[in-house]
Amino acid sequence: MSILQLRAWERDLTVLAVVGHRDAEAAAALRTLHPHGRPTPTVGLVAELGRRGLMAGLTTAADLRLAVADSPLLATGVVRVEGDGPWSERSVVAGPAVWEALVGLGGWPGDLSADPLPSPDWGLDEWLDLPGVLTARRAIEARRAYALGAFGDRPGAAAARLAALVRVSGNEPVILRAPQLSSRDVQLAMVIAAVRDLIPVFCETGDSSSPLELSVPYVTLPLLVARGSSALTAYPRALIPVPVAALSHHDRVAGLRSAAPDLRLEDARSSASAEPRDLALAATDLRGRLALGRDQTDVSRHRTFSDAVERHLSGTAPQGAVLVHPRATWDDLVLADDRLGLLRDAVRRVELQGALHARPDQPAPRRGERGLRMLFHGPPGTGKTLCAEVLARALGRDLLVVNLAFLVSKWIGETEKNLENVFDAAERASVLFFDEADALFGRRTEIGDARDRYANIETAYLLGRIESYDGVVVLSTNLRRNLDSAFARRLEFIVPFDLPDAAARERLWRLHAPTWARLSPDVRLEDLAALYDLTGALIRNAATAAGYLAAGDHAADEPGDPDTPRKLPTITDEHLARAIEREHDKAGMAYPGAPPLLHTVGNGHGRRLGGLAHA
Incomplete structure (x- = not known):
């Protein structure tokens, strides 16, 4: 107890408070002296010991009262006076876990x-x-x-x-x-x-x-x-x-290397939100699987480790948001050069902010000088969400996607509270992404009833919060005119997304072709791009669906002998046509027909695709 610099009588009082724990005979003696039969000393007993010269520095009851009033021993709870009877009959007891600490046992006070x-x-x-x-x-x-x-x-x-x-x-x-x-x-x-x-x-x-x-x-x-x-x-x-912002890229790589030095995990993918604690827990999970003979290759180890990190982070996103570890890169984007230039300028701006405002001789930034606010607008499926993911990865951050269904509340003030939690969580290590942002950032209207009033209050709150936000926030909308006009002056970058032309669609077909299947030599992607006016999202869906159709047909012809080398499924024009027709049906678009090659196969007889005959 040297940390409290106890006086002699305080050390004696501590011994009295714990002696019943130490010695059964002492506990029995104290029980006989206590008016309520408890195995603890009373204030009256302590006063009597002082009067007899057995408590150093205390000779009267008045001395005891004065000493107790300013004693760190009682102020910190190491010794407590309990009970609601007369002062002289109240018990002098050791605080919770004090005896355990003195004899080397565990335990902590209260709810700790x-x-x-x-x-x-x-x-x-x-x-x-x-x-x-x-x-x-x-x-x-x-x-x-x-x-x-x-x-x-x-x-x-x-x-x-x-x-x-x-x-x-x-x-x-x-x-x-x-x-x-x-x-x-x-x-x-x-x-x-x-x-x-x-x-x-x-x-x-x-x-x-x-x-x-x-x-x-x-x-x-x-x-x-x-x-x-x-x-x-x-x-x-x-x-x-003490600052606890997201760790630098250097520290994250060093953490991956240190989490399991013998497993070569520095090339594994790890979330920007991951802490050394998360990496240590994921490494423990991985070692458990390795002990069972699983994940013996580098690829499988990295995948298991990354999945374990994501699992430990799964409960960290605030209500109304989903944490996404970005995997897309600049190579995954098919955009016009001027659009790509805007995105790269945005990344460069954030990087310069970190370097400039970290200097101690730099004056404090004004409101709006820190952070980045962007708007992506254009038709559905043109790559707005993908661009947000690429932007997050380029900045070395995660993507925190706002889920409006869980964010907006009917209770007054709850939506703003949920939004504040989301902003606070994203500022540390994530790019904050509002998809279909017009649901929250819509135009303010004339007040017709209480609902209009509080909707306007929410929009006004968002206007101020976005302007003061020090992180990166991206708003996405299909129709720019649906957003409140006051947002425009608070945005540093506004990036339009257009429907892809034929050349862009061909690049998208090649980009989204499944890696676990191969294209038939007869497939002409340039013809698909010219014939089908699809967005990038629909092309991705169709390419993936065609791959699974090919895999289904391939499975029937695959040899059952596990020692026989297996070939990749082959995607044909017919697989692509069936997948493309389904995407047109889902989108409510008129299907222009099968690719040209399918009109001339066989003996001039058309093939039936998806229930429609093409001759």
Whole structure:
């Protein structure tokens, strides 16, 4: 208990409070002296011992009352006075888990429990060199009484970063989590951690929308707190925010290399939102499969590892959003050069922002100078969602896709609250993507009833929130005129998406041809592109469907001998025609007929495709 600098009588009082735990005979003796038969000393017993000169520094009941009033021992909860009877008959007891800590057992006070998940300190090299992190590290190394706060949408991941910071500072951390933190439990837990030679990191896992006040005046250890909201007061301690933004590309690659050094995972795909903790958990999953003889090739190991990372991240997206790890690249886009130029300019702008505003001599950016706001507009299926994915990957971020069905609420204020959670989550490591944005960002109307009024309030909120947003947000709509005109001046880039011409459609057919099948030599993609005026999404659907039709026909002819080499399915004009006809039917479009080759096959007799005869 040296951390509290206890006086002699306080050490004696601590011994009295725990002696019943230590010795059965002492517990029995205390039980006979207690008016209610409890195996604990009473305040009256402590006063009597002081009067007889057996409590150093206390000789009268008045001395005891004055000493108790300002004692850190009782203020921190190491020793408590319990009961509601006369003061002299109240019990003097050890706080929760104090006895266990003194004898080397486990346990923590209140709702606090130790987090069993890993908190690795690898994959954080560049993060540890950030100015705010270096300041926090110095406070931990000196064991100064500062408050260090890490705030974000993933408190558990933020707590793991703080624990890694404690470890690289030459101390041993323990993460203690609870739905709600309280000064009472935090104070006692810090004392118990000091007894165990640990530095605790407190993680608030519940709703953190309300401000949190933690007063820990008697313990000289640094107070480390991770929670969703930055509304934290720790007076009289000074509060130092610790940045926990997305890790750099260098740290992510180093994390992949360190998660399982013997498995060569540095080339595996990993989400930009993944933390070293997520990588460590995924590596554990992978080793479990390897122990069973599964995933022995590099490709299968990488796939299993990436799937495990995604699984550990699956519950991290806020309500109303879906986290997508982008896989599409610039090579997957078929766009006009001027459209591609706009997208590349947008990526370059974000990269320059990070370099310029990170300089310490740079003045604070004005409202709207940070972040990026874009609008994609054009007919359905022209590649707006794909472009958002390519943009996210080019920036080294994930894509947070807003699901309007779960975001919009009929209750007043709930939609704005859900939107705020989405913005906060995306700002850290994701590009925020609003598909069919006119459902939320529609034109404000004349107020006819209460619904119009609150719809206008939601639009006004979004106007302000987008302008102050420091991340990347992409709005997508089929009809630009449906958006409120006030959004236009808040957008840095507006990218139109047109229906593809014949040359673009041919490129799309070649791009979307299944890799697990081959095209028949008779297939002329240029003819398909000229004949069928389809969007990129419909071409992708048709190409995939034709591949599965070919695979179905191929399966019947495949030899049953597993030692016989297997050939790829062959996609013919007939497979493509059937798939294309179905896409026309789904889209409500008139089907112009089969490709020219199918009109002349056989003895001049047409083939029946999808129930329609073509001669």
